[in-house]
Amino acid sequence: xxxxxxxxxxxxxxxxxxxxxxxxxxxxxxxxxxxxxxxxxxxxxxxxxxxxxxxxxxxxxxxxxxxxxxxxxxxxxxxxxxxxxxxxxxxxxxxxxxxxxxxxxxxxxxx
Amino acid sequence: xxxxxxxxxxxxxxxxxxxxxxxxxxxxxxxxxxxxxxxxxxxxxxxxxxxxxxxxxxxxxxxxxxxxxxxxxxxxxxxxxxxxxxxxxxxxxxxxxxxxxxxxxxxxxx
Numbered sequence: 001x002x003x004x005x006x007x008x009x010x011x012x013x014x015x016x017x018x019x020x021x022x023x024x025x026x027x028x029x030x031x032x033x034x035x036x037x038x039x040x041x042x043x044x045x046x047x048x049x050x051x052x053x054x055x056x057x058x059x060x061x062x063x064x065x066x067x068x069x070x071x072x073x074x075x076x077x078x079x080x081x082x083x084x085x086x087x088x089x090x091x092x093x094x095x096x097x098x099x100x101x102x103x104x105x106x107x108x109x110x111x
Numbered sequence: 112x113x114x115x116x117x118x119x120x121x122x123x124x125x126x127x128x129x130x131x132x133x134x135x136x137x138x139x140x141x142x143x144x145x146x147x148x149x150x151x152x153x154x155x156x157x158x159x160x161x162x163x164x165x166x167x168x169x170x171x172x173x174x175x176x177x178x179x180x181x182x183x184x185x186x187x188x189x190x191x192x193x194x195x196x197x198x199x200x201x202x203x204x205x206x207x208x209x210x211x212x213x214x215x216x217x218x219x220x221x
Binding site: 031033035040041042043044045048086088090099101102103104 | 120151152153154155156199201203208209210211212213214215217
């Protein structure tokens with residue numbers, strides 16, 4: 001069983017829909033990253049959070065450390081949001097070498 | 112703007128060749144990482160470095176080595192490339208938890 005599980009694996013939405021991607025983890029972590037990867041490879045860090053909620057534009061990330069769960073929400077989705085979204089937990093110990101990655105959620109937003 | 116630059120976006124090499132993948136960051140970050148990404152397996156850590164001349168093995172170091180002679184540059188070396196090293200290679204750097212990735216290098220070994 002993977003230590004970081006994402007759901008769904010694939011998601012297709014219509015433009016304008018509200019989207020939720022979930023991330024659950026079975027190990028102790030001190031923080032969690034949400035990453036975005038567009039076709040072609042480059043990865044961009046969207047959020048790093050260790051508690052509560054963060055918002056940036058149409059993106060909202062929440063985390064509940066006790067329940068070992070995080071969600072990424074996209075409001076008013078747009079075709080340019082089509083990408084793979086990856087969550088990654090930072091293992092206790094703090095070293096960024098101890099990131100544990102989920103396998104990613106492939107999002108496709110249709111116009 | 113913060114930048115992590117990988118030297119080659121696409122490479123095609125032959126089995127047995129020595130391959131160098133270069134990564135340069137302009138942010139004075141101490142931590143740098145090399146990952147490979149394969150379908151169905153996600154991102155896996157090959158090596159990371161937390162300072163000049165320091166290196167730590169990640170989850171899959173076999174068949175790879177690294178070099179960090181200067182703070183801004185972290186090189187991944189495949190001493191003798193094999194077909195199972197065909198993959199997307201991603202470099203990253205970090206400071207205080209913020210992560211920055213390069214564009215990736217897609218390596219094909221024939």
